[in-house]
Amino acid sequence: MNEPLVKVEHLGKKFCRRLKRSLWYGVRDIGSELIGSRKSRSKLRKDEFWALKDVNFEIYKGELVGLIGANGAGKTTLLKLLSGLIKPDEGEIAIRGKIQALIALGAGFNPILTGRENIYINGAVLGFSKREMDKLLQEIMDFSEMAEFIDMPVQSYSSGMHVRLGFAVAVNLKPDILIVDEVLAVGDASFRRKARNKMMELLHSGISVLFVSHNMALVSSLTSRCIYLDKGQVKAVGPSDEITSIYLSDSIKKAKANQKETHGQLMHSAYMTMPDLFILHDLRLSNQQGVQTEEFSTFDDIKITFVMEFVKELENVLLAINIRDQVDDVVISSSKLRLDSKPNKGLVTVECNMEKNRFREGNYNIGFYVLDFDGGGLYKTHAAVTFTIIADMSIIKHNDPTKGFVVMDSSWKVFDDAHT
Amino acid sequence: MTESYESQHGDVSNLELTRYTPESRIRHPISLLKEMWHDLKASRELAWRLFIRDISAQYRQTALGYFWAIFPPLVSSMVFILLRSSTMIDARQIGVGIPYPAYVMMGATFYYLFVDALNAPLKVITESKMILTKINLPREALILSAMGDALFSFTIKCILLVGIMIYYGVSVYWTVIFLPIPLIGLLLMGTMVGVLLIPLGLLYKDVQSALMIATSGLIFLTPVAYLPSTQGTLGHIMRINPITPLLMGAKDLVIRGIPEDLPTFFLVFGLTLGFLFIGWIIYRLALPIIIERIGA
CATH class of the missing domain: 2.70.50.60 (abc- transporter (atp binding component) like domain)
Known part of the structure; x- marks a missing residue:
């Protein structure tokens, strides 16, 4: 049987609500890290809470998995743990291969340097040599359609250009696992389509993609499987159609509760x-x-x-x-x-x-x-x-009310050849 | 699964396995050392890029550009020259054998190599906070590029120093060919202290402010503009000041010959290397915890 590329078991991460106390905990954690303390970190200290608790899931090769959840559900924390930026407090993550995370696109760009310089820096971050990057540069410029702006400082780029360049760099550096965070929600329509096609192409070549988005229509149309995080815990994992509709009905309930208050x-x-x-x-x-x-x-x-x-x-x-x-x-x-x-x-x-x-x-x-x-x-x-x-399913015909932007009445007719 | 599919998509077991667990890495010293070595090698390219970036960025957003590199030693030297002319510093004590401005400028240039190397790690890391909290990169690269920054700024200062030496017609000793050794010592010692301060300095801004005050005071406790005095509290401080052997060694190699107290020199050098290694381990272990606290 195939082994998963990403395996997350009983993952837990705690955060502290107050900055000053958090900094002090940080000093103490560094101390216990240095003496190699075996003390379990499973206990909450004052003002701490579990940002993630007992999270379990797997991602297999060539799979596109959606990650959904309301703001503050722990998505970003999970991404940071997956990319090794922060350490888990509980559980374990095992990853096979190179992971490339696009947590807030273009975040790794230095604004006063040019696009070209930033491409080389991003490449170097991921361990690419200058010679390898020389080869990839053309591909990146072609894909992002940024050839004419490549020697301009990044601070003069529009947000759409940022996204295009960031995405182009990420996908062309050929990771084994790609984490995409709200990329396809920005940028113009033609680039979004292109990015989508590129993601599909990458999947076909065997890489795995974890797709994080608030856009349920996109998630359910792109991904086959979906992880739904709620308050730091996995609320549901399964086929995307099912999971996104659970998420939507939850958020409708929540919005209603809020409405009464406001x-x-x-x-x-x-x-x-x-x-x-x-x-x-x-x-x-x-x-x-x-x-x-x-x-x-x-x-x-x-x-x-x-x-x-x-x-x-x-x-x-x-x-x-x-x-x-x-x-x-x-x-x-x-x-x-x-x-x-x-x-x-x-x-x-x-x-x-x-x-x-x-x-x-x-x-x-x-x-x-x-x-x-x-x-x-x-x-x-x-x-x-x-x-x-x-959605009133009794009056919507041939239309999935959870997909697309609008619903409409449509009718289909089937003719046999003799009829025409 | 068909064979062609296998060969095209491959088995995942040949891919490198990375595991993240709550356990401290220090419990596995061998693999920790291997990781450190691996990351150090992997960070060369990135360090070079970051160095180039820092240098060109520095140049782009300032009016005076590289002049800022020579500014601090120049000002300090002028202060000492003024102090001396108003007899605040005893002229007899300075039996240095070369014109005083050249002597002071040399001391200040070497001293600021230490100071730059001390300040650079925290500065580079603070400036890279954005990247650090978003991308997992070989973090050694930041330290290497910080050392590069300090060396670059030192090179500019050296050009000025050589100019001054030529102007005053100072003849240097043949032992100047060994000068890189104490200079590397000063660079590494500065880096060592700087790296040790990173964990605390990233969490608390107080460290950076304290550092500024400390380095501007330290210049008077270090034999920059005079020979180390043998008596009094100041003499005592200078004797235990670890910068003294390296700095005096560097100055001696230029104008006097082989330094007398070689054992102390190499003891300090060795300790510097040892503490730098410890600082490196602390830095590695502490950074994920720090990123979590500052990267919200």
């Missing part, structure tokens, strides 16, 4: 307000039956009702909304210039009706922006209110 804090969610000009008094969501709700089914109407007050009269007012998904990508946006007929003063009620929504399953935030053309912004928030879409 209800009625409209003014607090805004990152820009001008209370002497504009006040948002209320924002409600309702469905086609006129029932107030924050939970909608596929193809329901979503009506947003705003109650707002213009303290002073303003002439040219623009209202805009955008709706963002869990990974903060804007799915749609809509705006209204001028509030017709009425003078923009005093209390105003505005409705925005979205008929037959086509959102896929998940949580969405409604951002709300009020602008005065003569005076700039009046009110801005990225998350005035959150709503949840629950």
Whole structure:
């Protein structure tokens, strides 16, 4: 039977909540490390908690495994342990071959040096000689499409260029295990496609990829198996379709719990307000039956009702909304210039009706922006209110509501040859 | 599984196995030494790259560039020359045989090799924090490149020193060919102290501040601008100051010949090597723990 490339057994790692105490523990840990103390580290000291506890999994050759979990679930800690940056407090990691981790892409780049110099440094970090890197340079430049910028300092690169170069370096250095952290969520569409194809190509040539992402659609379409971390523990491992839907329903539950807590804090969610000009008094969501709700089914109407007050009269007012998904990508946006007929003063009620929504399953935030053309912004928030879409499988045909960006009705017809 | 698949994808057992466990590596000294040797070899290329990076980066973001390398010894030398002219330093005691400015500049240049080597490890590591907390690299490379930085800065100072020596018409002794030995000693001693300070210095910023004060005071406790005095508290301090044998040895080789107290010289040299090795082990064992504390 094949041996796994990565084998993680009963892995545990603890962290300390307070910086000063953490530093002091650090000094003591160094001390016990130096005298080779055999004392078990399984006990929590004051202010410590388990960032990871009893984590077990395996990754085999040529496998693409997803790693998912909410922020703070321990994903980054796990990646750092896997790449040998930090030591486990419990358990064991056994890795066969060279591991290449892209923890926050381009982090290894020095901003004042050029792309070319950084490529050589990254190569040297992984043990490549200058001669070997000379050979790889062309491939890296071709793949990243950065040939013309390669002699510019990295600090002048856009974030997309950073990502492209980082990814190109990582995949061309031919690791046995590649850890990819949220790479395919940035960069333009054509590069994302290219990166995806390259990952598939690498898998085919026998390397293993651990893919870390918040984008469930991507995870379930790319990976075959998935590890779901929750509060430092493996909550579920299994086929990606199953695991991502468990994760989504968990995060919907969590968001709902949060919503109740934050209800009625409209003014607090805004990152820009001008209370002497504009006040948002209320924002409600309702469905086609006129029932107030924050939970909608596929193809329901979503009506947003705003109650707002213009303290002073303003002439040219623009209202805009955008709706963002869990990974903060804007799915749609809509705006209204001028509030017709009425003078923009005093209390105003505005409705925005979205008929037959086509959102896929998940949580969405409604951002709300009020602008005065003569005076700039009046009110801005990225998350005035959150709503949840629950897929209604009885009305969605031939469409997987957990994949893609939108759902739609589609119909298939099959003709036999005689018919045409 | 078919045979062709086997040959193409291979068996994983031929790949190098890495294990991470909570156990201290010091429990396995043999494999620890092997790892150290392996990483030292693996870090040469990276050290060279980092060195080049540091040198060119330093040059790019400063207006005065390499002038900063000669600045400290120049200022210290001027202080001593002023002190002497106002008879704060007893001129009789300085029976050095060569013009005083050349003598002071030589002492300061050698002394700053030690100081640069002392400061460089912590500086390089602090600057590489970003990479250190994100990429697992052979960490010896950082120390090697720190030594490179110190040597580079020393080379620039030497150019100035040679210029001054020629200007004052100082003739050097043939023993100058052995000069690299005490210089390597000063470099290694500085590096040794610097490496020993890394674990604490990364956790607590206090160390770097303390280091600045310490090195600026230490110059007066080291026979940089005069011969070590034989009496008084200062004389006592200079006798036990471990820099003294190396520094005096270097100066002697240039202007006097073979240093008298060779046993002390080699004792200090040997101890330096020993402590450097211990510092290296501590550095290796401590770094993962430190990265965990600072890399959140």
